[in-house]
Amino acid sequence: MLGTIVEYSKRWYRAVGGTETAAGGIDWETVGVHALLALSVFLLVLPVLIAAVVSTKETGIVTTPADLVPGSYAYENYRRALVDFNFDQFLLNSFVMSIVIVVGKLLLSLLAALAIVYYRIPYKDFVFLFILFTLMLPVPVRFVPLYELVVNIGWSNTLAAITIPYLASATTVFILRQHFLSISPSMVETAKLDGVGPIKFLVYVLIPMSKGVLVGVSVIMFVYAWNQYLWPLVIIDSESRQVVQVGLSLLEGEAMAGDVAWAMVMSGAILTLIPPLALLVLFRKPLLQTFTIQQK
Amino acid sequence: MTSVTLSDLHKEFGDVVAVRGIDLEIEDGEFVVVVGPSGCGKSTTLRSIAGLETVTSGEIRMDGRNVVGVEPKDRNVAMVFQNYALYPHMTARRNITFGMKSGGSFDDDEIDRRVEEAADILDIADLLDRKPAALSGGERQRVALGRAIVRDPDVFLMDEPLSNLDAKLRIQMRAELAKLHDELRTTTIYVTHDQTEAMTLGERVVVMNDGEIQQVAPPQRLYDYPANRFVAEFIGDPAMNMFPVTVERVGDGYEAVHPEFRLPLPAGEGLQEAAGSAAVLGVRPEDLLLASEADAAPGTFEATVQVTEPLGDSLLLECAVGDGALKVHVSPRAEISRGDRVELTYDPDRLHLFDAETGRAIYHSDPDATAAPTVPGDDRADPIDQD
Numbered sequence: 001m002l003g004t005i006v007e008y009s010k011r012w013y014r015a016v017g018g019t020e021t022a023a024g025g026i027d028w029e030t031v032g033v034h035a036l037l038a039l040s041v042f043l044l045v046l047p048v049l050i051a052a053v054v055s056t057k058e059t060g061i062v063t064t065p066a067d068l069v070p071g072s073y074a075y076e077n078y079r080r081a082l083v084d085f086n087f088d089q090f091l092l093n094s095f096v097m098s099i100v101i102v103v104g105k106l107l108l109s110l111l112a113a114l115a116i117v118y119y120r121i122p123y124k125d126f127v128f129l130f131i132l133f134t135l136m137l138p139v140p141v142r143f144v145p146l147y148e149l150v151v152n153i154g155w156s157n158t159l160a161a162i163t164i165p166y167l168a169s170a171t172t173v174f175i176l177r178q179h180f181l182s183i184s185p186s187m188v189e190t191a192k193l194d195g196v197g198p199i200k201f202l203v204y205v206l207i208p209m210s211k212g213v214l215v216g217v218s219v220i221m222f223v224y225a226w227n228q229y230l231w232p233l234v235i236i237d238s239e240s241r242q243v244v245q246v247g248l249s250l251l252e253g254e255a256m257a258g259d260v261a262w263a264m265v266m267s268g269a270i271l272t273l274i275p276p277l278a279l280l281v282l283f284r285k286p287l288l289q290t291f292t293i294q295q296k
Numbered sequence: 297m298t299s300v301t302l303s304d305l306h307k308e309f310g311d312v313v314a315v316r317g318i319d320l321e322i323e324d325g326e327f328v329v330v331v332g333p334s335g336c337g338k339s340t341t342l343r344s345i346a347g348l349e350t351v352t353s354g355e356i357r358m359d360g361r362n363v364v365g366v367e368p369k370d371r372n373v374a375m376v377f378q379n380y381a382l383y384p385h386m387t388a389r390r391n392i393t394f395g396m397k398s399g400g401s402f403d404d405d406e407i408d409r410r411v412e413e414a415a416d417i418l419d420i421a422d423l424l425d426r427k428p429a430a431l432s433g434g435e436r437q438r439v440a441l442g443r444a445i446v447r448d449p450d451v452f453l454m455d456e457p458l459s460n461l462d463a464k465l466r467i468q469m470r471a472e473l474a475k476l477h478d479e480l481r482t483t484t485i486y487v488t489h490d491q492t493e494a495m496t497l498g499e500r501v502v503v504m505n506d507g508e509i510q511q512v513a514p515p516q517r518l519y520d521y522p523a524n525r526f527v528a529e530f531i532g533d534p535a536m537n538m539f540p541v542t543v544e545r546v547g548d549g550y551e552a553v554h555p556e557f558r559l560p561l562p563a564g565e566g567l568q569e570a571a572g573s574a575a576v577l578g579v580r581p582e583d584l585l586l587a588s589e590a591d592a593a594p595g596t597f598e599a600t601v602q603v604t605e606p607l608g609d610s611l612l613l614e615c616a617v618g619d620g621a622l623k624v625h626v627s628p629r630a631e632i633s634r635g636d637r638v639e640l641t642y643d644p645d646r647l648h649l650f651d652a653e654t655g656r657a658i659y660h661s662d663p664d665a666t667a668a669p670t671v672p673g674d675d676r677a678d679p680i681d682q683d
Contacts, residue, residue: 189348190375190395205383
């Protein structure tokens with residue numbers, strides 16, 4: 001009996017591509033590592049799984065493990081979130097905001113990195129350090145003056161208010177700078193000798209050569225933009241212009257028999273999660289490459 | 297077709313002086329190789345000509361026009377880099393045409409015609425639709441050359457273009473570069489650290505060290521009449537043997553006196569000046585020979601064999617003479633082994649004396665040394681002494 005189990009586990013082990021020791025035995029170290037990985041993946045995914053399960057139930061109150069059986073209210077819950085609670089509008093608003101932030105950030109950061117790497121500017125290193133220094137002053141720290149500024153120029157409750165303050169990104173400039181530095185200087189010199197101008201060089205050489213990094217950075221920036229909560233909450237007061245993260249908190253106010261309607265909240269959460277998750281899954285390769293470049 | 301003249305060219309990077317006032321005249325259509333150890337300023341010189349470095353002072357003239365301060369693109373030069381500098385996301389054809397299209401001075405038919413022409417010359421017609429990743433090192437370098445050729449530049453600048461290739465391919469590409477130059481006759485300045493490349497490719501070779509030009513001469517002249525000790529030791533492999541000697545007047549003639557030997561020196565210019573002082577005697581390994589194999593031995597000395605290296609076409613011996621060491625090429629099948637004492641003699645026409653302090657060449661025993669012009673009919677390119 002035990003022999004059969006061992007034999008089957010070996011077959012499975014080979015089937016999943018495990019390595020064996022020379023004697024044909026199982027490499028227990030690899031098994032251990034994989035088990036550990038499986039456990040950590042499970043722990044990380046667990047909240048999402050629970051959210052997905054809860055979103056299919058009527059009330060979503062979980063008190064015993066037996067409550068973690070999928071219910072039959074999935075369609076009803078998601079329909080209500082999308083239709084009754086305007087999640088379709090929130091999702092669209094969030095999407096537009098995130099896309100504007102990503103595109104704007106990329107454009108600005110590409111030009112900044114181009115200037116920092118390829119132009120002869122006095123005090124270039126200082127300028128770059130100054131850009132990095134802005135990392136110490138993220139938007140939440142600037143809330144009060146930013147609020148005053150945005151209100152004064154009449155941007156409150158507009159798309160401009162939730163996108164433009166985010167366009168300058170030291171992180172993106174840094175990542176792009178590092179990537180540009182890794183491109184052989186002789187390519188730039190060839191372009192100079194050929195009379196290729198800086199913008200043409202950016203468009204036809206640098207951007208195609210940085211495709212992977214740009215996609216990776218875009219994914220990170222998209223997720224970051226998508227997750228903005230506090231600033232939109234402060235500056236947007238019309239519900240039709242609100243973003244999905246704030247919309248999600250509106251769901252919490254929806255009570256059901258005196259309790260928070262957790263099933264509704266979780267279906268909202270899952271809806272909110274889907275776009276960035278899809279991007280991460282689609283673009284995981286360039287994303288990983290971007291991080292490897294940073295490690296250089 | 298363009299001549300290039302450098303006058304008193306200086307380039308400093310902060311405190312580091314890369315080029316210290318060099319003067320060089322390159323004729324229209326000439327193939328000049330600049331050679332020297334790393335850090336000697338050869339690449340900086342080339343990049344200054346290209347306009348990729350701003351010069352600290354001095355002039356660079358192309359056909360008489362001073363191009364200092366002129367944008368690289370307006371100098372009409374093409375450069376070939378060691379790492380080829382091909383854009384990885386473009387096909388070979390697009391790599392070749394990208395610069396031309398940017399210049400805007402060629403129409404599409406003209407570009408197509410030129411690409412076909414260059415592809416024919418370089419034998420890369422089949423490779424034009426491939427991307428660099430799908431090309432071998434040699435093929436990439438050909439494409440890079442193609443990119444330089446199509447623009448029909450006034451001057452080709454090549455910065456160690458063969459250094460990334462393996463030995464066999466390098467020899468093959470070397471021959472092709474020479475052929476290409478014969479066909480196009482475009483003024484070419486070629487930088488390398490490889491003295492074999494310099495000797496085989498250059499119509500004239502410029503030897504640089506420490507930011508200064510040591511000598512400018514055709515390859516054979518450089519080899520036969522090095523202007524100083526640096527050139528003598530840099531050009532030639534294995535390097536020239538050097539012995540500290542004193543020059544003594546003996547009767548009518550002169551002798552080089554070393555603790556282990558006395559060699560009579562054939563009469564020649566410079567001996568009188570050297571008499572009585574310390575000097576360095578230089579003899580190339582192939583100019584030393586076993587006394588037993590020589591027809592006549594003007595003077596002999598003994599050495600102890602320490603290492604034997606059979607090279608196939610010759611046997612290279614590393615010998616000890618007193619405190620010093622020397623290398624000598626002998627006939628390939630000579631029966632000599634480690635520890636043997638050998639009696640050596642030399643070719644009396646191939647001795648060189650260098651000043652012990654400055655390293656400047658003071659005497660070449662070859663009777664033609666003083667008569668031979670640097671370039672036939674051209675006195676301008678006499679060896680330049682920089683001391």
